[in-house]
Amino acid sequence: MHISTNPWVWIAFFFTLSVYTFLWKDNFLYKIAEHVTVGVGMGFWIVLWWDQTVVGQFWIPLSTNFGTNFHLIVPAIMGLMMVTRIIPKYAWMSRYALGFTIGAGAGFALPRVIQGGILQQLYATLLPIDFSSTGLGYNLIIIIGVLSSLIYFFFSKEHKGVFGGIANIGIWFLMVGFGATFGYTVMARLSLFIGRVLFVLGDFFGMQLF
Amino acid sequence: MNFWKKLEQLDRRIIYVIITLAVILPFFFRLGLPISISPEVKSIYDYIENLSPTDVVFISGDYDPQVDAELTPMLEALVRHCFKKNVKVIAANVYNPQGVGLVEPRLKKLAREYKKVYGVDYVFLGWKYGGTLLIMRMGEDFQGAWEVDYYNTRLEDLPLTSRIQDYDDIALVVSLTGSGAYISWIYYAYVQYGQKLAAGITAVMAADSYPYLQAGQIIGLLGGLRGAAEYEQLIGHPSLGSAGMEAQSWAHIAIIVFIILGNIGYFKIKKK
Amino acid sequence: MFWKKQFPLVIVFVMGVVMAVQYFIPHSASEFVYDNYLKWGITIGIFGHILGYFSFFRVHVMKVKKKTPNWGYSLLAIFCAIGMIIVAALDGRGTGGYYMNIYLYTSAAINATVFSLLAFYISSAAYRAFRARSVQAVALLLAAIIVMLGRVPIGNYVSVWTAIGLPSTYDISQWILNVPNMAAKRAIALGVGLGSLLMTLKLILGIERTYLGNQ
Numbered sequence: 001m002h003i004s005t006n007p008w009v010w011i012a013f014f015f016t017l018s019v020y021t022f023l024w025k026d027n028f029l030y031k032i033a034e035h036v037t038v039g040v041g042m043g044f045w046i047v048l049w050w051d052q053t054v055v056g057q058f059w060i061p062l063s064t065n066f067g068t069n070f071h072l073i074v075p076a077i078m079g080l081m082m083v084t085r086i087i088p089k090y091a092w093m094s095r096y097a098l099g100f101t102i103g104a105g106a107g108f109a110l111p112r113v114i115q116g117g118i119l120q121q122l123y124a125t126l127l128p129i130d131f132s133s134t135g136l137g138y139n140l141i142i143i144i145g146v147l148s149s150l151i152y153f154f155f156s157k158e159h160k161g162v163f164g165g166i167a168n169i170g171i172w173f174l175m176v177g178f179g180a181t182f183g184y185t186v187m188a189r190l191s192l193f194i195g196r197v198l199f200v201l202g203d204f205f206g207m208q209l210f
Numbered sequence: 211m212n213f214w215k216k217l218e219q220l221d222r223r224i225i226y227v228i229i230t231l232a233v234i235l236p237f238f239f240r241l242g243l244p245i246s247i248s249p250e251v252k253s254i255y256d257y258i259e260n261l262s263p264t265d266v267v268f269i270s271g272d273y274d275p276q277v278d279a280e281l282t283p284m285l286e287a288l289v290r291h292c293f294k295k296n297v298k299v300i301a302a303n304v305y306n307p308q309g310v311g312l313v314e315p316r317l318k319k320l321a322r323e324y325k326k327v328y329g330v331d332y333v334f335l336g337w338k339y340g341g342t343l344l345i346m347r348m349g350e351d352f353q354g355a356w357e358v359d360y361y362n363t364r365l366e367d368l369p370l371t372s373r374i375q376d377y378d379d380i381a382l383v384v385s386l387t388g389s390g391a392y393i394s395w396i397y398y399a400y401v402q403y404g405q406k407l408a409a410g411i412t413a414v415m416a417a418d419s420y421p422y423l424q425a426g427q428i429i430g431l432l433g434g435l436r437g438a439a440e441y442e443q444l445i446g447h448p449s450l451g452s453a454g455m456e457a458q459s460w461a462h463i464a465i466i467v468f469i470i471l472g473n474i475g476y477f478k479i480k481k482k
Numbered sequence: 483m484f485w486k487k488q489f490p491l492v493i494v495f496v497m498g499v500v501m502a503v504q505y506f507i508p509h510s511a512s513e514f515v516y517d518n519y520l521k522w523g524i525t526i527g528i529f530g531h532i533l534g535y536f537s538f539f540r541v542h543v544m545k546v547k548k549k550t551p552n553w554g555y556s557l558l559a560i561f562c563a564i565g566m567i568i569v570a571a572l573d574g575r576g577t578g579g580y581y582m583n584i585y586l587y588t589s590a591a592i593n594a595t596v597f598s599l600l601a602f603y604i605s606s607a608a609y610r611a612f613r614a615r616s617v618q619a620v621a622l623l624l625a626a627i628i629v630m631l632g633r634v635p636i637g638n639y640v641s642v643w644t645a646i647g648l649p650s651t652y653d654i655s656q657w658i659l660n661v662p663n664m665a666a667k668r669a670i671a672l673g674v675g676l677g678s679l680l681m682t683l684k685l686i687l688g689i690e691r692t693y694l695g696n697q
Binding site: 008009011012015016018019020022023031032033034035036037038039040041042043044046047048049051053054057058071072074075076078079080082083085086091092094095096097098099100101102103104105106107108109110111112113114117118121122124125137138141142143144145146149150152153170171172173174175176177178179180181182183184185186187189190192193195196199 | 486496498500523524530535555556558559561581587591602608618633657659661662664665666672673675683
Binding site: 023024041044045048049051052053055056057060061105108109112113115116117120121123124142177180181183184185186187188190191192193194195196197198201202207209210 | 223226229233234237276277278279280307308310311336337338339340342346354356357358360362364393396397398400401402412413414416417418421424425426427433434435436448449450452453454457458461462465
């Protein structure tokens with residue numbers, strides 16, 4: 001085990017500890033870290049935006065092949081019109097660009113969501129039921145689970161009688177599903193902490209971790 | 211005040227200390243617990259294992275630093291596997307510019323380790339604007355969609371990307387994400403172009419992704435740090451994911467003990 | 483008034499219908515519209531980003547100008563943002579350069595640490611709030627505990643009952659995730675799918691128009 005001599009690792013270590021001081025209470029070290037990450041992140045993004053999108057996606061195609069790409073000037077102006085949103089008098093101009101992208105986005109989503117989000121999900125639910133362990137232990141339960149959970153979400157009819165009974169089965173499935181999500185959420189949050197511990201022990205203290 | 215009442219009002223900082231110890235101590239006292247391999251992870255491994263050196267895997271690091279701890283081990287394990295098999299890698303950040311700073315250094319590090327040549331064995335495209343539009347554009351004209359790589363070299367000037375026209379030239383797309391980005395890949399790349407997809411997602415999202423896995427819309431799933439650890443075991447190269455698994459084990463035990471104690475206290479107090 | 487309010491709705495309707503119908507028409511004209519819109523949509527978005535950057539600087543500059551409490555931190559944020567731009571201009575964006583290292587060892591490290599604080603909060607919440615108040619809550623609690631145990635290596639060690647042929651926590655967690663959890667999440671996914679479908683229809687038909695703003 002040897003402490004890192006890399007100044008960058010020391011900087012990251014300092015900020016890591018600064019953030020953890022928040023567990024005691026809010027303080028200036030945490031606030032400094034908070035604003036450094038916002039500022040650096042924004043600067044990082046602006047550089048990428050300029051170099052990768054304005055130059056890479058707009059200027060290079062326009063300058064290398066103006067004949068076929070000259071029409072890109074029109075959407076560029078439309079994009080700039082979005083900035084009028086900050087001037088109340090001219091804010092309506094941003095609606096053209098917004099209408100263009102929102103309308104097309106909705107149009108793109110419509111058939112693809114029907115296909116991928118609804119139909120393919122329904123096909124996958126229509127499973128064969130037989131007396132095998134898969135048929136009873138998996139497929140039948142999946143079909144019952146999907147149908148009863150869907151019925152639980154159907155609020156146009158009062159949850160009474162047989163309908164209410166099926167909805168009640170749906171609640172059990174949903175509870176198990178939420179339990180699984182909670183279990184996985186605990187795992188996720190701890191993984192993030194483990195990630196920082198791996199940095200401190202491995203990168204800063206130079207411990208052999210694997 | 212009785213014992214259970216006191217326990218219920220336990221200072222939060224004591225809980226924090228216990229969790230910290232549960233995470234840190236396993237790094238000093240290791241048990242060497244083996245990790246079981248789940249079918250959803252194995253299916254991604256098998257798919258890449260059966261690719262030929264001319265095949266291309268497109269890895270999109272659609273994630274932020276917030277979830278770096280979970281997703282970078284996956285990125286490294288997947289890239290290692292591809293490099294070992296001589297499968298070509300194109301990495302990019304379709305959804306997230308912040309991911310550029312996380313993917314680029316790791317990709318370069320692994321390329322050095324496996325002596326891979328930039329532009330021939332792997333390419334880093336960085337971030338371009340578009341999200342779903344970019345995904346769709348890749349299906350029509352891959353080179354037109356990206357134009358240049360991260361270092362502003364035109365794709366037609368790089369041997370690897372000069373032969374990629376659309377999704378037909380990509381064997382597998384892997385979306386590494388802490389959001390619903392993988393669902394966009396399903397809607398706009400799988401549904402429309404039939405592109406084979408795999409997802410590497412944070413554990414928070416993992417339970418929600420099983421319907422897509424069962425429907426065959428994704429060929430496999432890496433869920434959280436555990437998914438990364440399983441993949442590391444499969445490629446025989448334990449790294450960050452595997453290193454964290456023992457700490458994860460003991461921290462889970464600590465949380466389960468918290469839940470049980472909290473509930474015992476709740477029922478004891480309620481009884482009185 | 484038509485040009486300010488109704489015309490954007492007309493654009494949304496036309497674009498929505500054209501792009502939805504285009505999906506079903508494998509004709510070169512349809513492909514032409516589709517491919518060119520993708521280029522246009524991307525270009526609009528590129529320049530639309532300016533709005534976001536402007537908002538960032540406006541918020542922080544106003545705080546500094548008005549000397550609101552903690553305005554010094556806003557000054558720091560502005561300094562860091564401009565600093566990154568200067569560093570990239572002078573040193574480039576490559577591996578090992580200042581631009582990449584500053585990001586990786588400050589912003590990325592801080593962000594990762596901020597989110598790791600959630601590990602402490604969820605531990606505290608598990609202790610104080612995760613109560614078996616009903617039979618259904620017990621199902622939730624048990625599923626959570628089994629998944630928590632089944633997804634970590636130690637789960638196999640605590641599954642002492644495997645000696646008599648019963649499934650381990652790993653096996654049970656796999657079944658929970660692939661069967662009841664999958665069924666419940668599919669029902670939710672179908673609901674989300676139907677919901678987003680209705681939202682797209684509301685947008686195309688001009689029923690949903692909050693994106694127009696207040697003016």
